[in-house]
Amino acid sequence: MNAEIIAVGTELLLGDILNSNAQYLSRELAGLGIGVYYQTCVGDNADRLFSAYEIAFGRADIVITTGGLGPTEDDLTKETAARYFGRELVMHDETMARIEEIFSSQGLTMIESNRKQALIPEGAQVLPNDNGTAPGILLEADGKIMIMIPGPPNELIPMFGKQVAPELAKRSGQTFVSTVMRLCGIGESSAEGRIKDLIDAQTNPTIAPYAKSFEVHFRLTAASGSREEGLAMIEPLKAELYKRFGQDIYAEDSTTMEATVCRLMAEQNLKLATAESCTGGVLASRIVDHPGASAVFLDGTITYSNDAKIARLGVKPETLEKFGAVSSETALEMAEGAARTSGADVGLSITGVAGPDGGSDEKPVGRVYIGVQAFGKSSAIEVNLKGDRDKIRARSAAIALDFLRRTLLNRG
Amino acid sequence: MNAEIIAVGTELLLGDILNSNAQYLSRELAGLGIGVYYQTCVGDNADRLFSAYEIAFGRADIVITTGGLGPTEDDLTKETAARYFGRELVMHDETMARIEEIFSSQGLTMIESNRKQALIPEGAQVLPNDNGTAPGILLEADGKIMIMIPGPPNELIPMFGKQVAPELAKRSGQTFVSTVMRLCGIGESSAEGRIKDLIDAQTNPTIAPYAKSFEVHFRLTAASGSREEGLAMIEPLKAELYKRFGQDIYAEDSTTMEATVCRLMAEQNLKLATAESCTGGVLASRIVDHPGASAVFLDGTITYSNDAKIARLGVKPETLEKFGAVSSETALEMAEGAARTSGADVGLSITGVAGPDGGSDEKPVGRVYIGVQAFGKSSAIEVNLKGDRDKIRARSAAIALDFLRRTLLNRG
Numbered sequence: 001m002n003a004e005i006i007a008v009g010t011e012l013l014l015g016d017i018l019n020s021n022a023q024y025l026s027r028e029l030a031g032l033g034i035g036v037y038y039q040t041c042v043g044d045n046a047d048r049l050f051s052a053y054e055i056a057f058g059r060a061d062i063v064i065t066t067g068g069l070g071p072t073e074d075d076l077t078k079e080t081a082a083r084y085f086g087r088e089l090v091m092h093d094e095t096m097a098r099i100e101e102i103f104s105s106q107g108l109t110m111i112e113s114n115r116k117q118a119l120i121p122e123g124a125q126v127l128p129n130d131n132g133t134a135p136g137i138l139l140e141a142d143g144k145i146m147i148m149i150p151g152p153p154n155e156l157i158p159m160f161g162k163q164v165a166p167e168l169a170k171r172s173g174q175t176f177v178s179t180v181m182r183l184c185g186i187g188e189s190s191a192e193g194r195i196k197d198l199i200d201a202q203t204n205p206t207i208a209p210y211a212k213s214f215e216v217h218f219r220l221t222a223a224s225g226s227r228e229e230g231l232a233m234i235e236p237l238k239a240e241l242y243k244r245f246g247q248d249i250y251a252e253d254s255t256t257m258e259a260t261v262c263r264l265m266a267e268q269n270l271k272l273a274t275a276e277s278c279t280g281g282v283l284a285s286r287i288v289d290h291p292g293a294s295a296v297f298l299d300g301t302i303t304y305s306n307d308a309k310i311a312r313l314g315v316k317p318e319t320l321e322k323f324g325a326v327s328s329e330t331a332l333e334m335a336e337g338a339a340r341t342s343g344a345d346v347g348l349s350i351t352g353v354a355g356p357d358g359g360s361d362e363k364p365v366g367r368v369y370i371g372v373q374a375f376g377k378s379s380a381i382e383v384n385l386k387g388d389r390d391k392i393r394a395r396s397a398a399i400a401l402d403f404l405r406r407t408l409l410n411r412g
Numbered sequence: 413m414n415a416e417i418i419a420v421g422t423e424l425l426l427g428d429i430l431n432s433n434a435q436y437l438s439r440e441l442a443g444l445g446i447g448v449y450y451q452t453c454v455g456d457n458a459d460r461l462f463s464a465y466e467i468a469f470g471r472a473d474i475v476i477t478t479g480g481l482g483p484t485e486d487d488l489t490k491e492t493a494a495r496y497f498g499r500e501l502v503m504h505d506e507t508m509a510r511i512e513e514i515f516s517s518q519g520l521t522m523i524e525s526n527r528k529q530a531l532i533p534e535g536a537q538v539l540p541n542d543n544g545t546a547p548g549i550l551l552e553a554d555g556k557i558m559i560m561i562p563g564p565p566n567e568l569i570p571m572f573g574k575q576v577a578p579e580l581a582k583r584s585g586q587t588f589v590s591t592v593m594r595l596c597g598i599g600e601s602s603a604e605g606r607i608k609d610l611i612d613a614q615t616n617p618t619i620a621p622y623a624k625s626f627e628v629h630f631r632l633t634a635a636s637g638s639r640e641e642g643l644a645m646i647e648p649l650k651a652e653l654y655k656r657f658g659q660d661i662y663a664e665d666s667t668t669m670e671a672t673v674c675r676l677m678a679e680q681n682l683k684l685a686t687a688e689s690c691t692g693g694v695l696a697s698r699i700v701d702h703p704g705a706s707a708v709f710l711d712g713t714i715t716y717s718n719d720a721k722i723a724r725l726g727v728k729p730e731t732l733e734k735f736g737a738v739s740s741e742t743a744l745e746m747a748e749g750a751a752r753t754s755g756a757d758v759g760l761s762i763t764g765v766a767g768p769d770g771g772s773d774e775k776p777v778g779r780v781y782i783g784v785q786a787f788g789k790s791s792a793i794e795v796n797l798k799g800d801r802d803k804i805r806a807r808s809a810a811i812a813l814d815f816l817r818r819t820l821l822n823r824g
Contacts, residue, residue, distance in 0.1 A: 012434075012435075012438070012451070013438055013448045013449065013450075013451065014438060014439065014442050014448075015434075015435045015436065015437070015438030015439025015440070015441075015442060016439070016622060017435070018430065018432060018435045019431060019434065019435070019451075020430060022424075022427075022431065022453065023424075023427045023429070023430045023431070024427065025427070026424070026425055026426060026427030027426065027427025027428070028427070029427075030426050030427060036425045036426075037425065037454070037455060037457075037460055038425075038452060038453065038454055038460070038464070039424070039425065039431075039452070039453035040450060040451070040452050040453075041434065041450065041451035041452075042449070042450055043449060045449075048449055048450070052450070055467060210428055274714070276693075278700075279697075279700075280693075280696050280697050280699065280700025280701075280705070280709075280712070281688075281692075281693025281694065281695070281696035281697035281700065281712060281714065282693065282697045283693070284692050284693035284714045285691075285692050285693035285694045285697050285805075287692065288690075288691075288692025288693065288714070288716065288805075289692075289801075289802070291767075291768055291769060291801060293692070293716070294716060294717075294770075297692075297716050297717075298716065298717050298719065298720055299713070299714065299715060299716060299717065299719075299720035299723075299724060300692070300693060300712075300713065300714030300715075300716065301711070301712065301713055301714070301724070302686070302693070302696045302700070302711065302712030302713070302714070303711060304700065304705070304706060304709050304710065304711060304712065305706075305709075305710050305711060307710065307711075307754075307755065308710055308711035308754060311711075311753075311754065311755070312711060312713070312724075312753075312754070341723075341724075342719075342720060342723065342724070343719065343723070355703075356703055357703065358706075388566075389701075389703060390701070393697075393700075
């Protein structure tokens with residue numbers, strides 16, 4: 001089975017909005033074992049939309065549209081589908097009642113044009129919308145399936161997950177189970193090189209590497225008759241990856257690096273303080289991204305100036321003078337100072353040259369020092385990063401979190 | 413003239429990456445007065461790619477492809493274009509020399525497959541790439557224009573702006589000049605409502621509102637014979653917008669809020685210190701995003717715990733006890749403490765409930781207090797934000813920067 005995605009809306013063609021729905025749907029369809037060979041964007045124009053349907057159904061069994069189900073005259077997805085399949089649009093009373101209920105519960109009067117949203121091509125299946133007025137529609141005819149989903153992601157994502165995916169899984173007859181192994185501290189080509197034999201030999205489960213921002217993810221997918229069977233098929237492959245990559249694997253599935261670090265800190269009953277220079281809060285901000293951060297994160301300082309490094313963290317003026325603000329010596333004193341001045345158990349620091357200015361022959365743009373103070377000792381690493389200011393800052397924070405994670409794991 | 417955009421890459425069809433290039437190109441083409449009726453995504457497959465070219469050229473004068481210009485066998489954009497136009501691929505010596513130079517400057521040995529990137533369809537125009545090895549290509553034949561651009565946005569965006577846009581402008585015979593007015597502190601529908609008469613009456617120049625993350629942008633575009641003429645046509649509209657929106661307009665074109673705040677601080681020779689709680693570094697990180705931040709940004713603290721608020725900033729335990737950590741009183745003491753303990757002239761603070769936990773009936777998720785200490789007085793505002801944790805944090809930082817900007821503007 002293969003599918004095509006047609007995003008409908010002139011605002012997409014004007015570049016006013018980003019077509020994130022196509023990415024979401026493609027990924028979900030891949031997970032269901034349904035191939036996607038084309039995605040199309042077309043505006044709110046009946047003839048061009050009709051032509052897009054003709055082309056798509058000439059190539060695919062399933063066409064999924066997003067958008068164009070609103071109450072205005074510009075919304076033509078459903079009307080054009082009815083024309084394409086030669087069906088009448090008929091009033092769906094249940095949907096009409098649901099829409100009226102939404103309006104009255106908000107104390108609003110329904111306007112006439114909203115009645116249009118309750119019109120459904122004859123014989124089609126209605127996919128109720130828990131998060132908006134426009135229902136989704138599944139229309140099956142002549143061995144073809146057309147699925148129309150509202151455009152707003154907060155309506156589309158739950159509707160696809162709860163209603164469309166089960167319908168498609170039923171038709172594909174297979175269950176696809178995926179696990180993601182998340183790695184940090186290893187480059188994509190190196191990671192890929194070390195599993196080349198597994199990739200070459202793969203049939204079911206499959207293994208696919210993805211480069212994520214400063215991480216590498218392996219997605220393992222098994223196709224089988226049931227979820228349990230699929231998970232059992234993935235287990236040996238997971239064990240093999242743990243054998244090969246060990247601590248480079250920091251978590252599975254949707255667990256983030258910051259969540260992993262917070263968990264390790266909490267397990268060891270430790271409190272963290274950060275001290276940042278060039279990253280200017282990117283590190284602390286990533287930690288605080290994790291809702292559980294408050295249990296372990298005590299305090300952060302952004303000592304952007306030398307004065308602040310001295311006043312806030314007690315970095316010695318001689319150290320700054322002799323080795324410079326960007327040095328492992330300063331990184332160590334920042335980490336120690338962060339822990340000492342805040343009363344935290346662990347201090348984590350970053351100091352570096354994020355560019356575009358401030359680099360020198362001796363300390364070029366991209367030179368970053370990361371310090372950790374924990375368990376009565378401190379250590380620092382030097383890294384040399386490529387890219388623009390944002391990339392260097394984001395990457396520095398990622399490496400610092402990974403450095404802390406490894407320190408916590410190897411407390412010995 | 414109308415154009416189509418074809419994004420090439422199986423990774424798009426698997427949902428591994430987001431097609432942000434299509435949005436960028438659509439917006440830029442709209443700005444050039446070139447209509448886009450369809451966007452397509454297709455994988456790294458020669459036959460499907462060929463078919464996508466046929467369909468696109470059946471509908472449009474100009475086809476712009478993104479991606480598929482890399483050195484691997486999967487990269488087929490150029491090869492398929494050569495086949496479509498019946499051209500040979502020939503070695504472009506200048507490009508070959510440029511690629512060799514890139515490798516040798518990085519101390520790397522060029523691998524054989526990179527030679528493929530210097531092959532160009534006979535008679536095509538090469539668009540040199542300042543940020544990568546793959547050149548862009550412009551191929552003109554039979555009244556059709558094909559433009560191939562590398563996929564990475566950091567290569568695509570400068571190549572389009574510097575090389576492709578001027579070529580297209582030349583062919584469209586008109587010059588399009590755009591100015592963006594950037595507003596903060598006003599909602600999209602309210603902003604749009606206040607220019608409805610201008611939108612309804614627009615012909616040339618045109619005015620289009622865009623909702624950006626916590627900002628509203630108005631894009632003014634004039635079509636004329638020359639850049640100077642276009643700019644002169646835009647001036648009266650700009651003046652009208654300044655009259656209507658005043659200080660809600662914080663900058664023009666690509667000048668960011670953080671750059672505006674840093675400029676105002678530098679002009680008044682002031683140094684800034686920040687104190688954050690729920691935002692956890694998002695505010696400082698945005699300021700440090702601006703390369704000129706080091707001239708004005710002295711110090712930041714992320715006093716996530718009450719202990720840190722007391723120890724780092726001298727917030728009174730009684731204040732925390734009596735009013736709570738999320739209160740205007742605490743925000744004021746954080747702002748004062750940030751300035752006092754760092755020796756900065758201006759202190760800016762944020763404390764709030766970012767969620768998902770920690771809310772109460774009295775202080776629900778989304779309640780945020782922002783404090784400013786400047787020119788011998790301090791003031792705080794309360795805001796109540798909607799959205800998830802990330803949105804509340806990002807929005808809090810945006811409002812804090814705007815609050816500081818207005819404080820600096822109204823020093824008088």
